[in-house]
Amino acid sequence: xxxxxxxxxxxxxxxxxxxxxxxxxxxxxxxxxxxxxxxxxxxxxxxxxxxxxxxxxxxxxxxxxxxxxxxxxxxxxxxxxxxxxxxxxxxxxxxxxxxxxxxxxxxxxxxxxxxxxxxxxxxxxxxxxxxxxxxxxxxxxxxxxxxxxxxxxxxxxxxxxxxxxxxxxxxxxxxxxxxxxxxxxxxxxxxxxxxxxxxxxxxxxxxxxxxxxxxxxxxxxxxxxxxxxxxxxxxxxxxxxxxxxxxxxxxxxxxxxxxxxxxxxxxxxxxxxxxxxxxxxxxxxxxxxxxxxxxxxxxxxxxxxxxxxxxxxxxxxxxxxxxxxxxxxxxxxxxxxxxxxxxxxxxxxxxxxxxxxxxxxxxxxxxxxxxxxxxxxxxxxxxxxxxxxxxxxxxxxxxxxxxxxxxxxxxxxxxxxxxxxxxxxxxxxxxxxxxxxxxxxxxxxxxxxxx
Amino acid sequence: xxxxxxxxxxxxxxxxxxxxxxxxxxxxxxxxxxxxxxxxxxxxxxxxxxxxxxxxxxxxxxxxxxxxxxxxxxxxxxxxxxxxxxxxxxxxxxxxxxxxxxxxxxxxxxxxxxxxxxxxxxxxxxxxxxxxxxxxxxxxxxxxxxxxxxxxxxxxxxxxxxxxxxxxxxxxxxxxxxxxx
Numbered sequence: 001x002x003x004x005x006x007x008x009x010x011x012x013x014x015x016x017x018x019x020x021x022x023x024x025x026x027x028x029x030x031x032x033x034x035x036x037x038x039x040x041x042x043x044x045x046x047x048x049x050x051x052x053x054x055x056x057x058x059x060x061x062x063x064x065x066x067x068x069x070x071x072x073x074x075x076x077x078x079x080x081x082x083x084x085x086x087x088x089x090x091x092x093x094x095x096x097x098x099x100x101x102x103x104x105x106x107x108x109x110x111x112x113x114x115x116x117x118x119x120x121x122x123x124x125x126x127x128x129x130x131x132x133x134x135x136x137x138x139x140x141x142x143x144x145x146x147x148x149x150x151x152x153x154x155x156x157x158x159x160x161x162x163x164x165x166x167x168x169x170x171x172x173x174x175x176x177x178x179x180x181x182x183x184x185x186x187x188x189x190x191x192x193x194x195x196x197x198x199x200x201x202x203x204x205x206x207x208x209x210x211x212x213x214x215x216x217x218x219x220x221x222x223x224x225x226x227x228x229x230x231x232x233x234x235x236x237x238x239x240x241x242x243x244x245x246x247x248x249x250x251x252x253x254x255x256x257x258x259x260x261x262x263x264x265x266x267x268x269x270x271x272x273x274x275x276x277x278x279x280x281x282x283x284x285x286x287x288x289x290x291x292x293x294x295x296x297x298x299x300x301x302x303x304x305x306x307x308x309x310x311x312x313x314x315x316x317x318x319x320x321x322x323x324x325x326x327x328x329x330x331x332x333x334x335x336x337x338x339x340x341x342x343x344x345x346x347x348x349x350x351x352x353x354x355x356x357x358x359x360x361x362x363x364x365x366x367x368x369x370x371x372x373x374x375x376x377x378x379x380x381x382x383x384x385x386x387x388x389x390x391x392x393x394x395x396x397x398x399x400x401x402x403x404x405x406x407x408x409x410x411x412x413x414x415x416x417x418x419x420x421x422x423x424x425x426x427x428x429x430x431x432x433x434x435x436x437x438x439x440x441x442x443x444x445x446x447x448x449x450x451x
Numbered sequence: 452x453x454x455x456x457x458x459x460x461x462x463x464x465x466x467x468x469x470x471x472x473x474x475x476x477x478x479x480x481x482x483x484x485x486x487x488x489x490x491x492x493x494x495x496x497x498x499x500x501x502x503x504x505x506x507x508x509x510x511x512x513x514x515x516x517x518x519x520x521x522x523x524x525x526x527x528x529x530x531x532x533x534x535x536x537x538x539x540x541x542x543x544x545x546x547x548x549x550x551x552x553x554x555x556x557x558x559x560x561x562x563x564x565x566x567x568x569x570x571x572x573x574x575x576x577x578x579x580x581x582x583x584x585x586x587x588x589x590x591x592x593x594x595x596x597x598x599x600x601x602x603x604x605x606x607x608x609x610x611x612x613x614x615x616x617x618x619x620x621x622x623x624x625x626x627x628x629x630x631x632x
Contacts, residue, residue: 064490065483069506327483328476408471 039132043120051267052082054318061322092256097161100253104159109254109261112152116268119145123275124199126285126307128299131200138199139191142276143184146231149265150176153240153250156262160253168249171333172233172240178340179230179237185348186223189355190216190280193395201381203284207291208379209386212283216395219351219403221281223344225320228273230340232266235325237336274317278310282317285310342415350407358398362391514604521585521600524578526621535622536597539573543589543598551582552589578621580606581614 056071056078063070071078096105122138124131135141150173157169190213191197194205206212214221230237241249251262278284285306294302331339363369363385364376373391376383387395462470469475489503496502507514516522529536539556555575561568590599603624608614 061487064487064504067486067490067503067505069504069508072508323480323483323487327479 035129036132039129040121043125043132044117047117047120047268047271048264050271051264052086054267054270055085055263056082057318058322058325061319062326065323065326086260089257089260094258095253095255097253099161101159101161104155105253106258108152108156108159109251109258109265110152111155112149112265113261113268115145115149115152116265116272119272120268122199123272124203124279124284124310125275126310127303130285130303130307134198134200136196136198136201139187139197139202139276139280142199142272143180143187146269146272147176147180149269152262152265156254157250160250162253164247164252165250168240168246168252171246172250175233175237175239175336175340176231178337179227179344182223182340182344182348183227183231185345185352186220186227187276187280188348189220189351192352192355192359193217194280195384196381199279199284202279203286204379204381205384206283207286208377208381208384209392211387211392211396212281214281216399217281217351217355218399219347219407220355221277223348223351224277224281225317226339227344228277229321229324230336230344232269232273234266234270234321236328236331238325238330239333239336270318270321271314274314274321275310277317278313282313284313338415343411346410346414347407350410351403354398354403354406358395358402362387362394516602516604520602520604521587523580523601523603523606523624524583524589524616524621525599525601525624526576526618527597527599528622535573536595537573537576538595538597539571540594542592542594546588546592548586548588549582549584551579553577573618576618576621578616579614580616581611 059081060070060078062068071081074080074084096102119142121132122135122141124134124138153172153176154169157165157167157172160166190202193209193213193216194202196202196205229235233240239249240246241251246252251259254262287309290302290306290309293305360368361370362373364374365372371391371394373394374385374387377386379386486503493503495504527536528534537554539554541554541556544550544552544554553575554573555577556571556573558569559572561570561572585600587600593599601624605625606614
């Protein structure tokens with residue numbers, strides 16, 4: 001008994017429910033098996049194509065920035081270049097070094113790419129059915145799983161049995177571990193406002209508050225962006241792949257499709273970190289006027305519009321990544337660690353403390369707050385504290401006018417001695433100090449010998 | 452020992468502000484963004500150093516060479532009579548340091564109005580481009596501005612014999628396969 005209604009129910013349960021207006025009995029298969037599989041196939045297809053075209057975009061952006069044209073020959077404006085590249089990488093010989101640890105060498109890129117791809121399942125690409133899995137610890141899941149990709153890099157570097165790979169892997173593991181801390185800390189400020197770890201919940205919270213959290217959390221956003229650059233091993237923090245020092249870093253010995261997997265992991269990680277930034281700080285798929293559209297048209301149009309908005313926000317951030325990569329030079333390794341530990345982590349911590357203070361002060365007076373700039377409101381997420389208009393102004397003003405100077409003061413105090421990256425001046429200072437010391441110790445002897 | 456202690460230079464207020472606001476980083480970003488933007492709307496003019504895109508799409512569009520560039524040889528024709536300008540004086544062959552020019556001529560009676568002159572007339576002209584070093588001495592020696600080194604530089608051929616250009620080739624030039632976009 002396979003009526004059209006049953007088939008439709010398997011494919012698009014929401015539409016069937018909306019058409020028939022009644023709850024169907026066997027909706028389980030549709031809701032938990034068929035529809036998610038369709039979503040997974042769709043998201044994987046789109047994201048993997050997108051990854052290929054991000055490489056194309058990267059080449060074009062770099063070319064334009066350097067007064068070149070970039071790929072032009074394969075297809076109009078080189079648009080088929082990603083397909084040609086993919087084909088080439090697929091057909092290339094799969095070289096495994098003789099002294100490499102074969103099993104680990106083969107598994108490493110898979111770990112990397114899986115860790116990057118799994119995360120795609122919890123990202124809210126758009127409203128309603130555009131998210132594959134709306135789990136209530138989405139952000140935690142993303143942070144946890146994406147840190148597994150370090151394992152892939154370390155294994156790749158270790159199993160290659162090559163000094164360049166090993167050094168690259170050491171660097172990348174140290175870098176990713178230290179930038180993950182700053183990344184985790186920078187997120188918490190926004191989470192205090194959202195009061196949920198669910199990715200869709202964070203977007204709903206921003207809709208309910210009526211403000212994107214960038215405006216509440218300028219320092220958090222900045223720290224997140226910089227840490228994300230470090231976390232994804234991209235310029236100016238691309239030390240694991242510093243070609244002038246390490247040939248190609250952890251994937252020096254990789255070729256063909258295994259190398260392509262690493263590449264895919266890198267670009268997917270780029271998409272994921274940008275998507276998290278969009279969700280947490282830029283309002284996700286929400287945009288002023290979208291709620292009006294929801295009332296005007298049917299749900300499919302609304303969801304597609306929300307996906308497009310999300311994609312546009314994502315594109316801006318990804319362009320910023322590329323823009324930065326082709327503008328700024330690479331940091332030295334000690335500078336990289338300096339930025340991670342002495343700048344990003346203190347800034348993140350200070351941001352948490354300050355945000356907490358602002359939040360407590362702004363709570364309703366009945367709940368022990370001082371200013372009473374928030375009020376309990378029934379939203380679609382249930383009862384929640386929503387800042388009033390003055391409350392929004394208060395949070396924005398404190399975020400920009402108080403947090404930024406205070407964090408700057410803190411960083412200036414912490415980095416008083418190492419503030420200057422200029423090695424020449426530092427060396428000059430040390431030489432002067434040494435000269436003074438030598439002169440002091442030499443004076444009594446000189447006096448003694450003259451007598 | 453009286454080594455001069457060089458004091459570490461104090462920063463001026465302007466420098467301090469530059470550092471604080473990371474102005475230099477943003478200046479770099481502005482520059483690259485400007486280039487990226489210009490690449491979209493500026494009409495391409497290959498080889499122009501002030502252009503947002505410097506690249507020449509060479510086989511698809513003609514490549515630019517410098518004005519003084521010396522390339523493929525050519526025997527110029529008289530624009531009025533469309534006969535050759537060459538008087539077979541052999542000066543180019545004498546001037547050539549690598550002996551790549553051979554001028555063949557015969558003496559013939561040429562009627563010029565009432566008079567009949569015995570004149571040297573060009574029959575063959577062979578130019579070996581594989582030996583030529585494009586020094587332009589032949590062209591400078593030519594008394595009638597007949598032999599000239601042009602700006603054409605696509606001299607590659609499939610066989611060695613192709614390097615020996617005869618009179619017809621020198622007068623007409625080679626037919627290149629032209630690729631279009």
